[in-house]
Amino acid sequence: MILVTSAGGKTGKAVVPALVAHGHAVRALVRSGTAAAALKALGAAEVVTGDLADAAAVERATRGVRAIYYIPPNMSPNEGLHGANIIAAARAAGVDRLVFHSVLHCQVQALRHHWNRLFVEEALIESGVPFTILQASSYMQNMLPGWARMVETGEHTMGFAVxxxxxxxxxVDLGEAAARVIADPGYAAAILEINGPAITTTEKAAILTRVLGRPIRAGQTPLATVLDHARHAGASDHALDCLARMLDHYSRHGFEGSTKVLSWILGRPPTDxxxxxxxxxxxxA
Ligand SMILES: NC(=O)c1ccc[n+]([C@@H]2O[C@H](COP(=O)([O-])OP(=O)(O)OC[C@H]3O[C@@H](n4cnc5c(N)ncnc54)[C@H](OP(=O)(O)O)[C@@H]3O)[C@@H](O)[C@H]2O)c1
Incomplete structure (x- = not known):
């Protein structure tokens, strides 16, 4: 049995079916039961509820599993607590491996929520728990909630410079990589960046123009609008601060890593x- 945490989110809903497709039984940990039916439909054998901030709940969820795919909640002020709880539970369960779904450029202090994750990586390395760390780049699927509006308005906008x-x-590539890494003991103690190809919003708009057969312009959503949407969606002050810092950093420096490691894990180039x-x-769509 493999435990997948934050299983009801974007990442979890990609990792769970990929593990199932590779023949693993999956226990999905969710904070509330709302995603349970969707996760069952994706093949999860068990869905359990618990908050990652609750050490006893995390320990219960981990009982009897042989591996953990640990997806931390996004932009949480409790990053360290969640990490400490999962590492303690992994140690108590004696898992073969704890795969930590981390993030590209967690070495960059300006990226507040990435930087917080660096200390969980450090704690994991020092824990004695067999681990693999996957540092993921941004997801193609992040644009999907805005897809219909993009088609309607002819504008593809992101919150950073075009x-x-x-x-x-x-x-899909991320799920496949997760399944390959967790099953192969050769990935124990590995710290791996998993990135797709780098692209600008302008280049994406040109591709979307070709694919959709109608003009799509590239644009930058003003920061105030991004923050307003996030606030309405329930983002905490901590998350809003992380978001603002991230968008500023992306505008000035981009967010780019090599595709080589992911190509090697998948045995093919990542999806463009x-x-x-x-x-x-x-x-x-
Ligand atoms: N999105 C990206 O482009 C990207 C790129 C690289 C890495 N990552 C990393 O991937 C991770 C997941 O991101 P995502 O985009 O999949 O996020 P997401 O769609 O927002 O999903 C996060 C999930 O975490 C759950 N959660 C939140 N707080 C929790 C808690 N205290 N205890 C248990 N579960 C909790 C949420 O449950 P509720 O629905 O109940 O709130 C939600 O299902 C993040 O750590 C992020 O940094 C994301």
Missing amino acids: DARISLIDL FETFARRILAAG
């Missing part, structure tokens, strides 16, 4: 943005 180069990984966009369109 010429910032951002590595984008397809969540045009292939992703054509798949989304074919799926009826």
